Amino acid sequence: MNASRDGLNQNDRAIAAFTMIAHGIVHWFELAIPIFLVVWIGQFDVSVALLGLIVALGYAPFGLGALPAGLLVDRYGPRRLILACLGGMSASFVLLGFSDSVYAIAVSLTLWGVTASVYHPAGLALISTGVEQRGTVFAWHGIAGNVGIALGPFATATMLLVLEWQHVALVLAVPGILATVYGFRARFDPTAALERDGGDDSGGTLSLSELVSNSRTLFASTFLLVFAIVTVVGLYYRGVLTYLPEILNGVPAMDGIAPPGDLMEFSLGDYFYVWLLVAGMAGQYVAGKLTSRVPVARGLAAIFVALGLLAVAFVPVASMGLLPILLFCGVLGFTLFAIEPFYQESVAVYTPAETRGLSYGYTYLGMFGLGAASISVGGLLLNQFSMEAFFLSLAVIAAAGSVLSVVILARGSSASPRVADVVDRND
Template identity: 65%
Template sequence: MALNANDRSIARFTMLGHSLVHWYEMSIPIFLVVWLVEFDVSVTVVGVIVAIGYAPVGLGALPGGILADRYGTKRLILCCLAGMSLSFLALSLATSIVVVALCLLCWGITASVYHPAGLSLISTGVEERGTVFAWHGIAGNLGIALGPFVAATGLLFLEWQFVAICMAVPGLLAVGYGLRAAFDPTAAAETDGGGRGREDGAETDDTPSLSGLVSQTRTLFASAFALVFLIVALEGLYYRSALTYLPEILHGLPAMSGFDPPAELEGIEPGDYIYVGLLVAGMAGQYVGGKLTDRVPAVRGLIGCFVLFVALALAFIPVSSMGAVPIAVLCGVFGFVLFAIEPFYQDAVAVYTPAESRGLSYGYTYLGMFGLGAAGVSLGGFVRDAFPLSTFFVLLATFAVAGVLLSVRLLLADEAATTRPTGVAESADD
């Protein structure tokens, strides 16, 4: 089914925002190498500095969701784009590592509001939600790939300060586009049980107090959303652990030694080719997953993806010694499934929460995804250091098995709710 005009307008706006969030996010590690030399600091120090920028992206998701419900999603996304761009402009003026840290902190704070605001906008404004979730995810993957590529290429010819300025320009242009974009942010709210609509960008008159926020949170977590939150957190553990350590794992595999790059690309590790291929396959996964959400219930899609997660993680153990081609094929399938699950859990949030608290719901969702999911990085690092490689993949499979069990629990709860006799519910209410 073709997207209507409102769906297309929201899709363009959110795709632009999503790609730029990851454009900036993935360019930062490229600058890290330069800052080591520029400011004569250790890897540990620069690692802490970068963590200062990344931490608010997860921690700020919840307040970002609250602000989205309070001030409107479009306004918040525009502030996000402007804040990220201005942070990189300020970064170009940094004369010390402390200033770099402050600029990255500002970037992380402003970037943190995008996911709850952008996904809330799609869930309440778009009729063909699954399709737009798919294109939205593809745009994010495009930013993931292009950000580091443009930054690394720019550093071959320019000082890092000028590259930072160049990185800021797309965000400023996006703000100009967003100011002119017109759409109805609540066009689809009534179709999924949403409440009263409002003009986006206007403050709501029913903003909850602190006690109201606590009450709204209790209501959310007393519902099926509690299971969705845990499912997303487990996906975050799997996702963060896999994407953080796969490049290092691929570089160290003896089976990769027979895979030689072309002469003109001498110096690039073979594992880098495969990792980029994984991300490219993820774009296809995003699209297919999004299209399937229009045809397959979100919870069934989650079960299927987690089952594949288990199989793929365990398959890495024997395949890692089979040679470059089998490893590349497995990584391609892995990337496809790893990103195919994203539209399903995004849709699940929309299915299991009311429209009037959608921003808060996505705030909690990405607190689980980026905040709790980041724990997987620390745990994965410990396992990589202390145990054989196979243990790391068993750890990933364990996360996925837990995801299967919780998703099945959600499915059973759905089936129980649909088969419960009406008279029982009515008598309980009496």
């Protein structure tokens, strides 16, 4: 296949388009739910605790379902699973649009969480086995996710100004439906980057013995360290993105400064938070390009060191005024999201292709499942101790990640040859 100016051949570009759309849609739905929660608290005569539990019914499967989703990817192939994910998420929001009770909402959100959990193992497995220029596509894939992260809550909050929340849910389902239709029409080879004859979308069986055997093989290799690193990333990521908006809004420099206009009830800290997410897009792009030039473990170690320094720096920077805080948020966003292409690439480097779905299943179990523990720990530190203690814990987490990365770098071996090393490129 002939490569274009960005280094991607036709198959790479087709997979990139398919996965970028799907990734953006996943986070489009994900970040709309907290905006709805504010409306539900005012509409339904139930406790906030019960509504929080109902929302958790959607978010819990999103992380915990990644492992069984990975198994399904290895059996049925990533393309089918991504289509099922897109269709299921869209159907869940259509169902949400017809919900008139908290119980119906609970069913809708649970359906969303179960179907959404499929995406990351499937999408990343597809990129790792079908794309030759993985780093570039991982970068664009991450940027698309950030677009969904930013647009989902913005679109939801904006539409709620003029529409009932049920109607907003129905409108939000439309891009998911269109993405599903596009996915059925997309054409690409999901195993083009592998030196395998007769590769297709299907894998092995789902037997318990094979699960145990494949898992034992994975965790007896360098993947054990990769899994630990991804869990550490999840702890830092969830802690920062969960509490930073509240922390920014509490910084004295933000006091007395109202956002332009009065339609959106966003404070200045919320705008700074959106800027952090936008800067993250640049971080993902740059890091994605670097994954083909910098050894993945070395890149991870460097980014973890930077994240540790940024955690230590927040408290003094927060007392310096608005411009230093704005610059800090840009650097933090760039660095925080720059780590994503590197840990995704590490899974592709240190796992065999035939268990790639299972590998990414474990990866996102660590990222979104185990990593969510920092939400409760971070809340405890902020409520019972101080902001300094919270950011110190993030620095410790980053230090642990850098140590794990150095251990991988010192080992200097991979569990499987890099796809880029075994395929015959026809540039």
